[in-house]
Amino acid sequence: MVALAFLIPLGLVVQQLARERAFADAERQTAVVVAVLTVTTDPLAIERAIASTGGPAVSRVSVHNLGEEGLEIGTGHAAAKDLAHAADQAAPVTATVEGGLSYLEPVDVGSGRTAVVEVFIPEDELSNGVSGAWWALTAVAVGLVIASVWVGDRLAAKVTASARQLAGAAGALSEGYLDVRLDPSGPRELAEASFALNVMADRIMALLTNERELVADLSHRLRTPLTALRLDAETLDDSQDADRIRDAIAALEVEIDKLIRAMREPIDAHSPTPDRGERSDGAAASTGEQGCDVAEVVRDRMMFWSAVAGDQERDCKAIGTESPAPVHVAKSELAAALDALIGNVIRYTPQGVPFEVAVTRRDDGYVVLRVEDGGPGIPDPELALQRGESGQGSTGLGLDIVRRVAVEGNGTVNIGTSATLGGASVVIVMADADPAPKEQPPQSRFGLVGRLSREPNERRRRGKAAS
Missing domain, CATH: 3.30.565.10 (Histidine kinase-like ATPase, C-terminal domain)
Structure with a gap:
C-alpha cells in the first residue's frame, strides 16, 4: 500500500509532464511564426517561417485573419468563435477541438488588425509515453506487492515456527519430558524465551536429582536405628507382641529398601514424570502387584492395630x-x-x-x-x-x-x-476389580403385542387407585 501511494502520484506527474511537453512544442512553433508576423505579413515569408519549424508538426500550424483580406494560411481546426475569442485576448488561449487541442496566440500586425496563430496538438501528443509509463509503474507496483508479500510470509513463517516450537517444548516440559531443549531462534524476544526455557529445564533436572539424592540419603540414615530396633526385637520372648514388633520392623525395612532403590534410579528424562496425583513406578511396580483384596488387607492390618487399641483401651x-x-x-x-x-x-x-x-x-x-x-x-x-x-x-x-x-x-x-x-x-x-454383571429386566414373550394389550388394563387400574 505504501508503494501504491507513491506510484500513483508519480504516474500523474508523468501524465502532466507529457502534456506540458506538447504545449512547449506548440509554443516554440508559435514563437517562430509570431517573430515573422511582427516584421511582415507577406504570406510567402510566413509560409517559409512555418516550414522552418520542421518535422511533421509543420502541417499543424496555421495563421488566421492575415491582412486586410483575412487570408488563411494552413489548415485550421479551431472554430470561428474560438478564433474571435482568442483575438480579443492579450495572452494565448487553448480551445478544445476534435481530436485534440488548439493552441491559439493572438498577434498584433498593425493598423488595428490582429492575426491568430494556431498550433493543433493531437490527443496522442498530449498523452505521448503516458501509457507506457503507467504500464511500467503498474509492473513495478505488482513486483513490489509480490516481493513484500513474499518477504512478509517468510518473516511470519520464521516467527510462527519459533513460537510453535516454543509452545511445543513448553507443553512437553509440562507433561514431564525433562529432556526438552530448544535451539534459540527467531526474533529476539522468542530467542530469549527459548533460552529461558532451556535454563528452567536444566534447573528442574538439577532440583529433581538433588531431591532424590536427599530422600535416598535420609532413607539410608534410617537403617541404623532400624537395625538397632531389629536387634532389640530379637531379644524379646516369643510372645504375640514380640512377633508383632518383629513383623512391623521387617515391613519397615522392606519399605525403606524400596524407597532407596527408587530414589537411586536415574531420572528418565525421555518419559513423562508422574505428578503428585499419580502413582509412580515405585513399590507396587517393583513387587509386581496389580491389585488386592480390600477385606484381606483390613484383616491383616487390624491384627496389628487391634493390639495397639487394646493397649489404649479402645x-x-x-x-x-x-x-x-x-x-x-x-x-x-x-x-x-x-x-x-x-x-x-x-x-x-x-x-x-x-x-x-x-x-x-x-x-x-x-x-x-x-x-x-x-x-x-x-x-x-x-x-x-x-x-x-x-x-x-x-x-x-x-x-x-x-x-x-x-x-x-x-x-x-x-x-x-x-x-x-x-x-x-x-x-x-x-x-470393583470384578464387578458382578448387571441383571437385565425380563423380556415379555409377547413383545409389542403383549405390551399393547397390558397398557389399557394398567391405565384402568391407575385410574381406580387415583379415585
Whole structure:
C-alpha cells in the first residue's frame, strides 16, 4: 500500500509532464511564426517561417485573419468563435477541438488588425509515453506487492515456527519430558524465551536429582536405628507382641529398601514424570502387584492395630471382611492408606475412643472402605485433604496418601461425620476389580403385542387407585 501511494502520484506527474511537453512544442512553433508576423505579413515569408519549424508538426500550424483580406494560411481546426475569442485576448488561449487541442496566440500586425496563430496538438501528443509509463509503474507496483508479500510470509513463517516450537517444548516440559531443549531462534524476544526455557529445564533436572539424592540419603540414615530396633526385637520372648514388633520392623525395612532403590534410579528424562496425583513406578511396580483384596488387607492390618487399641483401651472392630472385595490398587499402597487413617485415630483422639473399619462391596461396581471413630471429628475436610496442610502439628501427608490411593483405584475419598460413633468418617470409594454383571429386566414373550394389550388394563387400574 505504501508503494501504491507513491506510484500513483508519480504516474500523474508523468501524465502532466507529457502534456506540458506538447504545449512547449506548440509554443516554440508559435514563437517562430509570431517573430515573422511582427516584421511582415507577406504570406510567402510566413509560409517559409512555418516550414522552418520542421518535422511533421509543420502541417499543424496555421495563421488566421492575415491582412486586410483575412487570408488563411494552413489548415485550421479551431472554430470561428474560438478564433474571435482568442483575438480579443492579450495572452494565448487553448480551445478544445476534435481530436485534440488548439493552441491559439493572438498577434498584433498593425493598423488595428490582429492575426491568430494556431498550433493543433493531437490527443496522442498530449498523452505521448503516458501509457507506457503507467504500464511500467503498474509492473513495478505488482513486483513490489509480490516481493513484500513474499518477504512478509517468510518473516511470519520464521516467527510462527519459533513460537510453535516454543509452545511445543513448553507443553512437553509440562507433561514431564525433562529432556526438552530448544535451539534459540527467531526474533529476539522468542530467542530469549527459548533460552529461558532451556535454563528452567536444566534447573528442574538439577532440583529433581538433588531431591532424590536427599530422600535416598535420609532413607539410608534410617537403617541404623532400624537395625538397632531389629536387634532389640530379637531379644524379646516369643510372645504375640514380640512377633508383632518383629513383623512391623521387617515391613519397615522392606519399605525403606524400596524407597532407596527408587530414589537411586536415574531420572528418565525421555518419559513423562508422574505428578503428585499419580502413582509412580515405585513399590507396587517393583513387587509386581496389580491389585488386592480390600477385606484381606483390613484383616491383616487390624491384627496389628487391634493390639495397639487394646493397649489404649479402645474398642475396635472390622465389619464386612468375610467376603472378598478386589480392587485395582496395590496391597502395599492400600495398607499404607489404611495405616495412615487408623494411625490418625490413635494419635489424635483421646485414649478409650472407639473406632471401626468397614468394607462394603456394592452392586454398582464399587468397593467402599470406611474408617470411623468417636473422636472430635475433622473440622475442615477440604483443608485436611491438601498435601502438607495439618492443624494437628503433623506432616499433613496421611490424608493425601489416602486421596492418591482413591485416585489410583478410579474412585474418590469423602470426609464426613460418623452416624454411629459421632466422630470422623473417612470413606474411600474404589472401582470393583470384578464387578458382578448387571441383571437385565425380563423380556415379555409377547413383545409389542403383549405390551399393547397390558397398557389399557394398567391405565384402568391407575385410574381406580387415583379415585
